[in-house]
Amino acid sequence: MSLEKQLLILSEDIYELPNPQLALDDPEGLSAIGGDLTTERLIHLYQHGFFPWYSDADPILWWHPAQRCQLLPYEFHLSKSLKKHTKRFSGSIKINTAFHETIQYCRQQRQEMEGTWISNDIQQAFTLLHKLGFAHSIEVWKDESLIGGLYGIALGEFFFGESMFSLEANASKLALHSLCLNADILGIKYIDCQVESDHLMSLGARLIPRNDFIQQLKQAIPTKCKNTELLKIDQLNFKVE
Template sequence: MSRRIVELSPDPDAPFPPVDWALRDPDGLLAVGGDLSPTRFLNAYRNGIFPWFSEGEPILWWSPSQRAVFRTDGVHLAHRLRRRLRNSGWTVRADTAFAEVVAGCAAPRPGQHGTWITAGMQAAYQHLHALGHAHSIEVLDADGQLIGGLFGLSFGRMFCADSMYSAVSGASSLALAALAWRLRDWGWPLIDAQVPNAHTQRLGVDIWPRPRYLAALTELRDAPGLSQPWSDAFGHWSAAQVCPLLPHAPAA
């Protein structure tokens, strides 16, 4: 079958095309257009699709053939990092600085000239946060200053991590580790990380074929979850409390 990019209807309730229509090159490109309304955003994520585009481009929607996934019992930290974090005085909390975490993730990395987290994307995530669907995990230093974190969407018992950042080395790793620990405690087995990179591979990401990911997503997306802000349910934890509860990284 000849594959082509589908142009989405202006109606935010219109369904996405089947994900097996996604292109092989570039891998996973499925559709173009539409909007970033909460209805369309959630419909996309609930079907294994996410937006990824740069400023000046149309909205592009993706469902890659290989998916980066963390098992919540499988996130691990290197021994040296664990030792540094235990003595850092850092703490982790949730949903108290969502806009700041998104802005930190949107800041261009060294050597980059732009970001996929455009102003429009930031506004869309802020809307989803106000509705109780988007959450941030925040890392604070010993003086209570925000030094890193991550954010993403949740529905059912599924968390889809969109981006993370560190203003101080190790902060994003602690945010992910604390998130995995709390989700595991809640009975949530997976964190979607979309596409792998060198950083997530060091933290224990698995690579699943799209059908396996979609099967797990279908099982988890309608399960009872948490629709309110996470600040109370997540709690306020020190790095010294989190690190001993994580699996060790495998020996090199």
């Protein structure tokens, strides 16, 4: 018997959990509406595979796609051109030294290209998550200038990637490549890319069924999830090979 699809309207209970199997088919993966962006609710829903994605004009929309876009660090595809670029790269790649600037650049670039889901509320919520040790930025620096990067949430062995930006060619790819190179020391086994894109698939991402993704979450994230602070290596310079 197939389950009837339905959209859950979240209550004030920050630990309320939608059923991902009831997510809509159109728009695909939409599971719940409303609620808030408190730290507790965000961590609880991310821990179970949900993420917020909406524009300023909309209420908060929570998604759980049937096919999840995921990158395993050891499957990152290093193209010949990117390999040449990494060998010529003379800058540095750091973690958590410019989170505010990273999310701001991501917001600005998305806004210029296609509109953005990184609203003021999202930016404030993730900035608080960063201060609490849950959200992190990987930053690409050239001299004293930030030229690219990405940010996301780390829970257990998962890194939930949110957005990336490049002010110079290949800068965001360098950030993701560095994250993959350092995944073992960071305790990261899975990188969640949420929604499929040609760009992500070209870098080695793949699609996995929702049920497989849910099983990964159960195995890789503790029930009582604590901040990882990515092993408290906030001043580490990443080595790009």
